[in-house]
Each structure stands twice: as structure tokens, then as C-alpha cells.
Amino acid sequence: MLYKLIFNLLLICCTAGYSKGYHLNSIQIVSKSNGIIVSLKTDSLPNENNISAWQANSGWFYITLYEGKLHQTKKLEKEIDNDIIDFQIIETKESLQIGLKVKEPIENFDFSFSDKKSTIVASLHYSTTYFAQMKSENMNNKIRRNKGIPYGIRTWLNITGTGLIISGIVENESNSTNQKTISGLTILVTTFLLDKILKDF
Numbered sequence: 001m002l003y004k005l006i007f008n009l010l011l012i013c014c015t016a017g018y019s020k021g022y023h024l025n026s027i028q029i030v031s032k033s034n035g036i037i038v039s040l041k042t043d044s045l046p047n048e049n050n051i052s053a054w055q056a057n058s059g060w061f062y063i064t065l066y067e068g069k070l071h072q073t074k075k076l077e078k079e080i081d082n083d084i085i086d087f088q089i090i091e092t093k094e095s096l097q098i099g100l101k102v103k104e105p106i107e108n109f110d111f112s113f114s115d116k117k118s119t120i121v122a123s124l125h126y127s128t129t130y131f132a133q134m135k136s137e138n139m140n141n142k143i144r145r146n147k148g149i150p151y152g153i154r155t156w157l158n159i160t161g162t163g164l165i166i167s168g169i170v171e172n173e174s175n176s177t178n179q180k181t182i183s184g185l186t187i188l189v190t191t192f193l194l195d196k197i198l199k200d201f
Contacts, residue, residue, distance in 0.1 A: 021067045022046055024096060026077035029084055036084075036102065038063065038122040041077075045113055051120065053109050059085075060099050061106045063122060068096035149195045161187030 028039040040063075050066040070076060070091050080087050086101035107127040113120055149157075164184030 021069050023069050023071050024065065024076060025071070025074075026079075027098070028079040029081050029087070029100065031081040031083035035106070035123065035125040036081075036100070038098075038100075038124065040065070040098075040120040040122070042068070042118050042120065045115060045118055045120070048111070048113065051111055053111075053122065053124075055106050059105075060101050061124065062100075063098040065096040065098070066094060070096065149191065149198060154191060154195055157187055157191040161185070161191065 022042050022044045024040060024042055026039075026041040028037075028041075030037045030039075046065065046067060050068075051064070052066075053061065053063045055061050070089070076089070078087075083103065084100055085103060086099075088099040090097040090099065102124075104126045106124045108125040110123050111120060112123070161184045164180045164187065167180050167184075169181060
């Protein structure tokens with residue numbers, strides 16, 4: 001009976017020592033203009049064939065780590081970008097499933113592995129159509145920001161300033177510059193400088 005008990009204990013220890021699997025220690029998700037970078041740090045790197053990913057119609061993108069596990073006593077370190085709408089981890093007997101709810105569907109993705117850091121990096125890319133749209137919107141916003149003083153206001157200020165200068169010259173009988181001329185020059189110079197500053201801002 002004693003020999004059988006010792007044998008069973010040795011069998012359990014050996015099985016635990018050679019059991020498959022790896023643990024996820026931390027996860028970092030960073031949102032970029034053209035996609036998302038997901039960094040997964042593990043205690044040992046899995047086989048490349050043990051990782052898969054897909055885009056669901058519900059707006060969720062899933063990464064599955066076959067044979068992956070969470071630590072039972074150690075809390076998972078998480079750093080999730082605010083642009084990620086929602087995040088979840090589902091653990092089963094066979095795998096870990098990481099779910100990200102993103103603002104745009106992921107069209108392409110690829111995985112890279114760092115043996116030195118025991119890290120898996122998933123590069124998720126939005127569609128080229130969405131990226132082109134974002135680039136166009138950014139350009140339009142930049143153009144709108146760099147217009148300076150609105151055309152109507154700038155024209156009105158220039159006309160007002162010029163009118164005051166002409167009126168001051170006409171009314172002025174001496175060689176000294178009167179108040180209207182000074183006001184007109186001030187308006188023109190201020191309009192020019194303010195327009196220049198706003199365009200360069």
C-alpha cells in the first residue's frame with residue numbers, strides 16, 4: 001500500500017513537471033492610427049501554430065492562445081488603451097481567448113515572437129479604406145485649422161482699416177497724423193499679424 005502511494009505521488013509530480021502549457025503574465029494594448037499593437041508576455045513562448053485570430057461580425061476581434069493559461073495566484077498585468085471599446089479574457093481547459101471590441105474591423109494581422117523577452121506581439125491593421133479616410137479627415141482638419149482669420153472677417157477688417165486711413169488723410173489738414181489714420185493702420189497691422197499667427201499655429 002505504501003509503495004503504491006509513493007508511486008502515485010511520483011507519477012503526479014512527473015506529470016506536472018512535463019505538462020504542456022504556458023502562462024500569460026501581462027498584456028499591453030496600444031491603439032495606433034492604422035491599427036492596434038497587442039503585446040503578450042508569457043513565461044515561455046508557445047509554438048507559432050498554437051496562436052490564431054479572427055474578426056467577428058459583432059465588432060469583436062479574438063486572439064486564441066492554445067494551451068495558454070492564467071496564473072492562479074498571480075494577477076494578470078494589464079495596460080489597455082482608452083480607444084479600445086471593451087476587453088475580455090475567456091479561459092477554458094484548452095486555451096485562453098482574448099477579445100477586443102474595436103472601433104473598426106481588423107483586416108490584416110500578423111504575429112512576431114521574441115525569445116529573449118518571451119513576448120508575442122500581434123500587429124492588427126485596420127482596412128486600407130478606413131486608413132485612407134482617416135488620413136483624408138486629418139488633412140481636412142489641418143487645412144481648416146491653418147486658414148487663419150475667416151475670409152469674411154479678414155476682408156471686413158482690411159476694408160475698415162483702409163477706409164479709416166483714407167478718411168484720416170482726407171480730413172487731415174496738417175502734416176501730423178490724426179487719430180483715424182492711426183486707428184486704420186493699427187487695424188491693418190493687427191489683422192495681418194493675427195492672420196499670420198493663426199495660420200502658423
